[in-house]
Amino acid sequence: MPSPSVEDYIKAIYKAHADNGSVATQELAERLHVSAPAVSKMMRKLSVLKLISHAPYQGVELTRAGEKLALEIIRHHRLIELYLVQAMGFSWDSVHEEAERLEHHISEEFEDKIDELLGHPTACPHGDPIPTRAGTIAPITDRPLALERSPARLMVKRVSDEDAELLRHFQALGVTPGTAIELVTQEPFEGPLVLKVGGKRVRLTPQAAKKVFVDAITTSEEDK
């Protein structure tokens, strides 16, 4: 059974890969709040464990075993987040940290139980897909709202879960997963985006809009 530390590294590699495509030593160091040498050393260890493939000075890549482990931890994380929100009444801005700790310490039975109690959900409170037990995950099709350039009707799919402050802001604006919004315009000189959310006009800085992920509205969602 891998240590929490190993799990954190594997998860960070998975996320860096998903976010950037690349996985640099330094980036992992920043994500994990450790020094670069700590990362280098751990990479060797993970190589030996066959969780990554790693040619020194080149990048790092998860093996299938590493990916499965990453997805299992992420599954734990997202199921826990959703359970905390839906079953226990926590607010969506307060569950990330708790899940971050608990994800390393729950049993398979616990995982299965909350999955069952939640009715086999497919997304966490922030809209991220929940991996299956088998180690697969729905592909991401959404794009950052910040990249949308022309007015359009859009569906909020996900928001970044790591900044509680920002999550409260999104909630106050009504920008939450499953909400249909309309991008009206962007104010000049990299100014805020102007949106229509539930009939109200709201403004969102480009910074914040990077953390909101949207998709074109599908016909089945038209009734919103």
Add this chain to the structure above:
Amino acid sequence: MPSPSVEDYIKAIYKAHADNGSVATQELAERLHVSAPAVSKMMRKLSVLKLISHAPYQGVELTRAGEKLALEIIRHHRLIELYLVQAMGFSWDSVHEEAERLEHHISEEFEDKIDELLGHPTACPHGDPIPTRAGTIAPITDRPLALERSPARLMVKRVSDEDAELLRHFQALGVTPGTAIELVTQEPFEGPLVLKVGGKRVRLTPQAAKKVFVDAITTSEEDK
């Protein structure tokens, strides 16, 4: 914030004290499945942390700070156990291990939330009292069933939670906290105790009867 390891030692000291009155190095080593030297070293550390007072070769005693820490961990443990059973539908013989891990990793907010969701309970599924947040605990008044010598009507208060097999046995017999039982007799030569539980006669080995804790029946419980 103390490490899980420190918490485990403090909890073991508390329990050894409660069970035996004394706290020997060797006993802690057995309870924690570590070597005696590991205990010795940790005792020095806990002394420095002012969680215990420890004169070498003499026993060890929790300070008030140590006791508070022990009670906080035990509170976590018992609240988690109860939540797993009552809110999530786990069986009472399967929750000890899960609680053993999770007790070290939940936040104060989580602790408060389950306390609230459970309606500020006073006992875990095995009948052990739940310490308060302030670090107090209801005194134990029950005695091991194995020590009862004469026929009597008794109330099951607690059962030991550490052996899942035994818990299933107790459940099958109907010997659970809150159940009134009647001690009929003990068969000769340290034979099993004969009980009446819910109208049925059942037999319990002295070994098992050591793990059941009973009290005289109070008038308010007469209606059972």
Add this chain to the structure above:
DNA sequence: CAGCACGCTTGACTTCGGTTAACTTAGCTC
């Protein structure tokens, strides 16, 4: 294409929690 800067890795050391082996100490037995 030489040189250099930056990023990555190696090396030497720390802390934490554990081990085994060797040695004290307390308390019991004669």
Add this chain to the structure above:
DNA sequence: GAGCTAAGTTAACCGAAGTCAAGCGTGCTG
């Protein structure tokens, strides 16, 4: 009260995961 035994402690060491300082490698820049 001397001596032994069992329990407790100290010493030397290990592995995990981290640190800082120093040394490589890659690839961009002039």
